Amino acid sequence: MQTTTSSQSAVKRVRRQKFALASRRGYTMSEIIIVIVVLGLLAAIAVPIYNNVRNSGADNVKIKNADTLNQLMTTIHNGGVDTTAWTDGAAAIAALRGGVSIPSANPAAAAQQIVLEKDVNPLAYKYTPGTKTTAPIFEPLLDQPTVRP
Secondary structure: OHHHHHHHHHHHHHHHHHHHHOOOOOOOHHHHHHHHHHHHHHHHHHHHHHHHHHHHHHHHHHHHHHHHHHHHHHHHHOOOOOOOOOOOOOHHHHHHHHHHHEEOOOOOOOEEEEEEOOOOOOHEEEEOOOOOOOOOOOOOOOOOOOOOO
């Protein structure tokens, strides 16, 4: 008789567990709110970090592009090309994209062609026009996240 009582109590226990699991079909409101709060905190931490990394990457590209532009401008200026006609950065970059010919010191040699192969945004740089004795200078405008290089 004892085995039937113990087996009956085991059956009742299993039925109670099944009923308890079957009656709980979803999450409680407090569990959902906790998940939403945790996701909000993670987003509040991650978004500014992502923006800082993105902006510092853009600043690094601006610095490298400015170095490239300044090297090209120095080469062109030292080659005897008149750079005073380029009054703004957009005109200088447009001229570089189209190609600038540097005359050769040797009349028998061909002129050297300087071409900017990158697509550079002129608004990302401060342009200082050159004079007869100095080459034009491009300075990167850093910490301006809305101006892409």
